Amino acid sequence: MNEVLFLPASEAAGMIRRREISSAELTEALFARIDAVGPALNAVVELRREEALRDAAAADRALARGRETGPLHGVPMTIKDAFDVAGSHTTWGDPASAGFTAASDATVVRRLRGAGAIIAGKTNVAFMLGDFAQTANELYGVTNNPWDTARTPGGSGGGSAAALAAGLTFLEYGTDLVGSIRIPAAFCGVYGLRPSTGIVPLGGFSPPGVPPGPDEAAYMTSAGPLARSAGDLRTALGVTAGPDGQAARACSWTLPPSRHTRTAGFRVGFVLDHPRAPVSAEVAGPLSDLVDALARTGATLVEGWPDGVDPVREAESFGFHVGLFLASQGPGGEFAPFPAIVEQQNRRTAARAAWNAHFGDVDVFLCPVTFTPAFPHDPRPFEQRVIVTPEGERPYGDLPFWISHASLPGLPAVAAPIGRTPGGLPVGVQVIGPLHEDDTAITFAELLADVTGGPGRPPI
Numbered sequence: 082m083n084e085v086l087f088l089p090a091s092e093a094a095g096m097i098r099r100r101e102i103s104s105a106e107l108t109e110a111l112f113a114r115i116d117a118v119g120p121a122l123n124a125v126v127e128l129r130r131e132e133a134l135r136d137a138a139a140a141d142r143a144l145a146r147g148r149e150t151g152p153l154h155g156v157p158m159t160i161k162d163a164f165d166v167a168g169s170h171t172t173w174g175d176p177a178s179a180g181f182t183a184a185s186d187a188t189v190v191r192r193l194r195g196a197g198a199i200i201a202g203k204t205n206v207a208f209m210l211g212d213f214a215q216t217a218n219e220l221y222g223v224t225n226n227p228w229d230t231a232r233t234p235g236g237s238g239g240g241s242a243a244a245l246a247a248g249l250t251f252l253e254y255g256t257d258l259v260g261s262i263r264i265p266a267a268f269c270g271v272y273g274l275r276p277s278t279g280i281v282p283l284g285g286f287s288p289p290g291v292p293p294g295p296d297e298a299a300y301m302t303s304a305g306p307l308a309r310s311a312g313d314l315r316t317a318l319g320v321t322a323g324p325d326g327q328a329a330r331a332c333s334w335t336l337p338p339s340r341h342t343r344t345a346g347f348r349v350g351f352v353l354d355h356p357r358a359p360v361s362a363e364v365a366g367p368l369s370d371l372v373d374a375l376a377r378t379g380a381t382l383v384e385g386w387p388d389g390v391d392p393v394r395e396a397e398s399f400g401f402h403v404g405l406f407l408a409s410q411g412p413g414g415e416f417a418p419f420p421a422i423v424e425q426q427n428r429r430t431a432a433r434a435a436w437n438a439h440f441g442d443v444d445v446f447l448c449p450v451t452f453t454p455a456f457p458h459d460p461r462p463f464e465q466r467v468i469v470t471p472e473g474e475r476p477y478g479d480l481p482f483w484i485s486h487a488s489l490p491g492l493p494a495v496a497a498p499i500g501r502t503p504g505g506l507p508v509g510v511q512v513i514g515p516l517h518e519d520d521t522a523i524t525f526a527e528l529l530a531d532v533t534g535g536p537g538r539p540p541i
Contacts, residue, residue, distance in 0.1 A: 104155030154197030174218030187285020204240030267509030
């Protein structure tokens, strides 16, 4: 049964539809796996055991009666503890919110249920989602990486990626402001999608007791899936994206098809290193091997940054916008002077225009997710933390450099596993796609599995 627990969600759904396994059996097996392995990882921090088994039994009855089923029918999954799930706690890792129980589902949760998914539990986060590289809080504790429990699974959604990699869930849904989907996916060897900004509604994603922020500030964060296959990213995005509320009355949404369906058809831009955030030798090797392998498939490779993109300036602009976003989300936030805001908004729109023009010449753009694989836990204050690489110590705050280039212009980006370091830790690549053409990035990540072998299975 453990082998089944490592299948992609779409394959598990197919087994349920073909009556090869029941949703109840699969859900019970998942809880048994969580009971056995969960304590070593501390990834799933709240279980919905009774509710999930009840929902699984209902899914089996619906199937027996011949009712129409969704693409995730009967598949148990978990949700990042930042989304509301009716009847479960939403804490954001804050002890002050330990008693808060959500009265209704977040939009993405409601839509996942509508596609047939069974919500089995919630996964750990960094305190108030405030750490891009580690997942820890005083309420639930520290989450460990299943490839090496002495190391971080990334943040702020390290619980999501660790649970997926270890066979504790079939699918996850998270959020990405400063790489909180992509960094954990890379550190744990799974797939993670930061969708095009604004296509997945953020209803039900806010700290307990805090009203949702203004929609105008949501240009910096995206909600998106993590999965064990790129195809599952497509399925999850397909059932969760699209306008919500009043906007749904005026607009509809469909996922445009990929530009190509074979690796040889793609024009691939790429940059594998930069002096501002040089990749360690552990990461450089698998990235270089990937580009060589793509050349052998017949893909057209175009090295270099897009015309008009200054990666250092835009990484700095990304930091400014993150600060502005955070200031807009809470009372008493300190805003920058208006001229500085205008200047940085102009930089952001210029970056988007430069990337949009570049995607007239290439179909996807490859770059690192991070300059290092997962590193040992470091509980010290931010300003004291460093990341040790074979080439020496690096500032902790340098880690988001590579994820910033999709985030600033709001582009879709997939973190995809491509291999492992000599020490056996996962290495990921970032597949950035054209704005609102998320399936082009997803499809290319899907094709990469044929080139690299896809995700592995951790030793835990």
